[in-house]
Amino acid sequence: GAGVSQTPSNKVTEKGKYVELRCDPISGHTALYWYRQSLGQGPEFLIYFQGTGAADDSGLPNDRFFAVRPEGSVSTLKIQRTERGDSAVYLCASARQGDNEQFFGPGTRLTVL
Amino acid sequence: AQSVTQLGSHVSVSEGALVLLRCNYSSSVPPYLFWYVQYPNQGLQLLLKYTSAATLVKGINGFEAEFKKSETSFHLTKPSAHMSDAAEYFCAVSDRSGGYQKVTFGTGTKLQVIP
Numbered sequence: 446g447a448g449v450s451q452t453p454s455n456k457v458t459e460k461g462k463y464v465e466l467r468c469d470p471i472s473g474h475t476a477l478y479w480y481r482q483s484l485g486q487g488p489e490f491l492i493y494f495q496g497t498g499a500a501d502d503s504g505l506p507n508d509r510f511f512a513v514r515p516e517g518s519v520s521t522l523k524i525q526r527t528e529r530g531d532s533a534v535y536l537c538a539s540a541r542q543g544d545n546e547q548f549f550g551p552g553t554r555l556t557v558l
Numbered sequence: 559a560q561s562v563t564q565l566g567s568h569v570s571v572s573e574g575a576l577v578l579l580r581c582n583y584s585s586s587v588p589p590y591l592f593w594y595v596q597y598p599n600q601g602l603q604l605l606l607k608y609t610s611a612a613t614l615v616k617g618i619n620g621f622e623a624e625f626k627k628s629e630t631s632f633h634l635t636k637p638s639a640h641m642s643d644a645a646e647y648f649c650a651v652s653d654r655s656g657g658y659q660k661v662t663f664g665t666g667t668k669l670q671v672i673p
Binding site for chain 2: 489551
C-alpha cells in the first residue's frame with residue numbers, strides 16, 4: 446500500500462515568507478509526528494498528533510511554527526516569517542494507535558534564502 | 559529525559575568485513591530502542607527495534623543489535639558488509655510514558671563500504 450507522502454519534496458523561499466508543508470499519512474494511522482532534520486544532525490521531534498489534536502507540541506521551536514490536522518488525516522506544518530535557520534529537511538511519520546513503529550515519509554527539504 | 563550517543567560520525571569498512579556501529583543511550587524509564595537507515599534523498603527506514611522482549615534483535619538486510627542494559631548500549635552489527643549497505647544509520651530511543659512514542663535520535667553514522 447501507499448506509504449507516507451510529503452509535498453513538496455523541495456521548497457525554496459525567501460527570508461520572511463510564509464510556507465506550508467503537507468503530510469499525507471498512511472491510511473488508518475491515527476498518530477502523526479513531525480520532525481526536523483538539520484544538516485549533519487538526527488531528526489528532532491517537533492509535534493505529535495493523536496487524531497485531530499496536537500497532544501504534544503513541545504518540540505516546536507517558537508511561535509512561528511504551527512501545525513494542524515483538521516480531519517485527523519492530512520497534516521500541514523506552517524512556518525511564518527521564515528528565517529535562514531529554518532532551512533532543514535522536515536520529516537513526517539505516522540503510526541497505528543498503540544504501535545511503536547513509526548513510518549517515515551521522504552521529507553520536504555526547505556531552503557530559506 | 560532520554561538521549562542517544564552514536565560514536566563515530568563516519569565509519570568505513572571493506573566489502574565483506576564486519577560492520578559495527580555503536581550506540582549508547584540514556585533513559586529514565588525502560589527504553590524502546592531503534593535503528594533506522596536513511597539512503598540519500600529518502601526517508602528513514604526501520605532496520606530493527608528492541609521493545610523489552612529478546613535482547614538480541616534481528617532486523618532486515620542481515621543486521622542485528624544487542625541490548626545490553628549494564629552497558630546502556632545497543633550496537634548494530636552485520637557480519638559481512640555489502641556495497642548496498644552504504645547509507646546513514648540512526649540510533650533512536652523512545653519511551654511511552656506519555657502514551658505515545660516520543661523518539662529521540664542520535665546524530666547518525668555514515669557508513670562507507672569500500673570495494
